[in-house]
Amino acid sequence: xxxxxxxxxxxxxxxxxxxxxxxxxxxxxxxxxxxxxxxxxxxxxxxxxxxxxxxxxxxxxxx
Amino acid sequence: xxxxxxxxxxxxxxxxxxxxxxxxxxxxxxxxxxxxxxxxxxxxxxxxxxxxxxxxxxxxxxxxxxxxxxxxxxxxxxxxxxxxxxxxxxxxxxxxxxxxxxxxxxxxxxxxxxxxxxxxxxxxxxxxxxxxxxxxxxxxxxxxxxxxxxxxxxxxxxxxxxxxxxxxxxxxxxxxxxxxxxxxxxxxxxxxxxxxxxxxxxxxxxxxxxxxxxxxxxxxxxxx
Numbered sequence: 001x002x003x004x005x006x007x008x009x010x011x012x013x014x015x016x017x018x019x020x021x022x023x024x025x026x027x028x029x030x031x032x033x034x035x036x037x038x039x040x041x042x043x044x045x046x047x048x049x050x051x052x053x054x055x056x057x058x059x060x061x062x063x
Numbered sequence: 064x065x066x067x068x069x070x071x072x073x074x075x076x077x078x079x080x081x082x083x084x085x086x087x088x089x090x091x092x093x094x095x096x097x098x099x100x101x102x103x104x105x106x107x108x109x110x111x112x113x114x115x116x117x118x119x120x121x122x123x124x125x126x127x128x129x130x131x132x133x134x135x136x137x138x139x140x141x142x143x144x145x146x147x148x149x150x151x152x153x154x155x156x157x158x159x160x161x162x163x164x165x166x167x168x169x170x171x172x173x174x175x176x177x178x179x180x181x182x183x184x185x186x187x188x189x190x191x192x193x194x195x196x197x198x199x200x201x202x203x204x205x206x207x208x209x210x211x212x213x214x215x216x217x218x219x220x221x222x223x224x225x226x227x228x229x230x231x232x233x234x235x236x237x238x239x240x241x242x243x244x245x246x247x248x249x250x251x252x253x254x255x256x257x258x259x260x261x262x263x264x265x266x267x268x269x270x271x272x273x274x275x276x277x278x279x280x281x282x283x284x285x286x287x
Contacts, residue, residue, distance in 0.1 A: 001219075005117055010216050012124065017212045019128075024205030034199030042197055042243060045189050049182055049239045053275070056178045060171060060283040 077252070084249055085191070087257040091144065092264050098145055099152030099269075106156020107163075116154045123150035127262065140258045148265055155273075162276060171283060175276035182275075183268050186239055190246035197247040200240055207237050228281050231274040238271040 001009075034042070106116070126147045134140040162168045190197065211233050218226045245263045248254040254263070 001113070005114065006219050008117065008121070010219050012121065013212050013216045013219075017209055017216075020205055020209050020212070024202060024209050027205055028202035031202045032196075032199045038195070038197075038199055041193070041195055042200055042240065045186055045243065046236060046239055049186070049236070052178070052182065053235065053278070056174055056275075056279060057282040060167075060174055060279050 080255075081250065081252065084255065084257050084260065088249060088260040088264065091141075091257060091261040092268075095144060095148035095261060095265055096268065099148050099155070099265075102149045102152035103155040103159060106153040107160050109156070110160070111153065111156050113157045116157045119150045120154035123147045123154065126150070131258070131262065135256050135258045144258050144262055147262060151265075151269055158273070162280060165280065167283065168280075171279050172276060175272060175279050178275055178279075179268060179272040182239060182271060183242060183264075186242040187246045187264070190243050191250060194250050195247060196251045197240075197243045198251070198253055200244050204237060204240055204244055207233070211237060224281070228278065231277040231281070234270060234274040235278060238267050238274070241267045242271075 106119075111119070123146075126143055131140065131143050131147065134143050159172060162172055165171065211230055214226065214230050214233075218230060242264070245254070245260070245267060248263075249260050254260045
C-alpha cells in the first residue's frame with residue numbers, strides 16, 4: 001500500500017475513533033446494564049458463532 | 064370503543080409499526096446486498112485500482128456521515144442508501160480480485176460469503192424470535208470498536224500479520240454481537256427509521272464478510 005493511502009486510511013479511521021468515542025463513553029455511563037441472564041442470552045449465540053467459524057476454518061484447512 | 068380496546072389499540076399500532084419496519088428493513092437490506100454484489104462485480108470487471116477503491120469507500124463514508132442524516136426521512140434517503148452500498152461494493156473489487164487470485168481463492172470467498180450469510184441469518188433470526196433487548200451491550204460494543212480501530216491504525220504502519228489476524232478475529236466477534244444489538248434495536252423500538260436500520264445491518268454484514276474472509280485466508284495458509 002502506498003504511503004499516501006496508509007495516511008489517508010489512518011486519518012479516516014482516526015476520525016471514526018473520534019466520532020465513536022463520545023458515544024461509547026455515553027453508553028458506558030448511561031446505558032442500561034444487563035443481568036447475568038441477559039449476558040448469557042447474548043454470549044450463547046456468540047459462542048455458537050465461534051464454533052461455526054472453527055468449523056469453517058477446519059473446512060478450508062482440509063482443502 | 065370499550066376500555067379493553069382503548070388499552071390494546073396503541074399496542075397493536077406499535078406492533079404493526081415494528082413489523083412494517085422489520086419487513087421494509089430486510090427487503091431493502093437484501094436489495095442493497097444484491098446491488099453491492101453487482102457493483103463489486105463491476106469493480107472487478109473494470110479492474111479498478113486500490114486507490115480508486117479507497118476513494119469509493121471514502122465516498123461511501125462521506126454519504127453515510129454527511130448526507131444520510133439529512134435525507135433519512137425522505138425518498139432521497141433511499142438513493143443515498145443505494146449510493147453508500149454501491150460504493151462500498153465497488154470498493155470491494157480489488158480486494159476480491161486479490162483473494163480470487165490466491166490458489167483456492169474462489170472457494171475461500173464462497174465459504175466466507177456463505178458463512179457470513181449463515182451467521183447473519185442465525186443471529187438476526189435469534190434476536191427477532193426471542194425479541195430480547197440487547198441494548199445493554201451498547202457500551203461494551205462501542206468501546207470494543209474504538210479499541211479495534213486504534214489497533215487497526217497502529218497496524219497500518221506496523222504491518223504485523225499476527226495483529227492483523229487478532230483484529231479480524233475481534234471484529235468478527237464484535238460484528239456478530241452488533242447484529243444482535245442492531246436487530247434488537249429494531250424489534251424493541253430503539254430504531255424507527257428503516258433506512259438507518261438497513262445501513263446498520265448492512266455494515267455489520269459487510270465488515271463480518273471482509274474480516275471472516277481475512278481470517279479464513281490466514282488459516283488456510285494463503286497470502287493475507
